[in-house]
Amino acid sequence: MTQTNTPATPNFFNQEMADSYDQRNSALQPISGCLHFLTNLVLAPVPRNASVLCVGVGTGADIFALATDNPGWRFVGVDPSAEMLEVCRRRLDEAGLLGRCQLVRGTVEDIADTHFDAVVSLFVAHFIKLDQRAAFYSGIHRRLKPRGLFVSAEISVDLEDTSLHATVKDWARIQSLMGQEEKPVEALIAMFRDPLGVVSPAITEGLWRDAGFAEPVPFFQAFAIRGWHAQRPPL
Structure with a gap:
């Protein structure tokens, strides 16, 4: 397996995390539910028989959200964590969706197909x-068909902005909903820098443009979480 696009926290998604991941994130369902609702709307132009790549598929939440409303779509889910993929495989099998899915352990660079609709x-x-x-976004761009759509959401804040402390205080409330112990604001800011690699919206949008995407369109924000969509331009 290639080491390109190695996660910043390679040992974070272990068996303990995989087994508890869905329960830990259940408190955030209003946020993820809204994000998935909007993602479905953003992807409305793709064909009824679309092929969709889910990068960092985890336990399969994104596939579940998209597959229900789009019965003709087929999915490839890729994730570097074998433990998370095993939970994903089990959940998809129980829901009768596994036949529409291929799961791959690795990163986007391990996906050979370059003809995804989204x-x-x-x-x-x-x-x-x-x-x-930059290589992460370029790898995604290469795997899309011309006019294919990319949808992404990430923690994205300007770590030099004067409102940073207030923003991180809001984020601390998210952390508490997930059952994590309260941390000082400075500790959370340090976590945003390392082991996470949080960057500003302007930097993210610039990286998308450099990768070859059309103008990124912001479509979602919930505290420090921001989402964009963009198209791979036609040839």
Whole structure:
């Protein structure tokens, strides 16, 4: 397996995390539900028989949200964590969706297909090391058909902005909903820098343009979480 686009926290998604991931994130369902609702609307132009790549598929939440409303879509889910993929495989099998899915352990660079109608990557980019972020977006761009759509959401704030402390205080409330112990604001800011690789919206949008995407369109924000969509231009 290639090491390109290695997550910034390679040991974070272990068996313990995989087993508890859905329960830990259940308190955030109003946020993820809204994000998935809007993602479905953004992807409305893709064909009824679309092929969709889910990068950082985790336990399969994005596939579940998209597959229900789009019965003709087929999915490839890729994730570097074998433990998370095993939970994903089990959940998809129980829901009768596994036949529409292919699961791959690895990163976007391990996906050979370059003809996807859409790529979805939610809550993933901030885990990619900063020196590999450009390659991450370029790899996604190469796997889309011309006019294919990319949808992504990540933790994205300007770490030099004067409102940073207030923004991080809001984020601390998100952390508490997930059952994590309260941390000082400065500790959360340090976490945003390392092990996460949080960057400003302006930097993210610039990286998308450099990768070859058309103008990124902001479509979602919930505290520090921001989402964009963009198209791979026609040839």
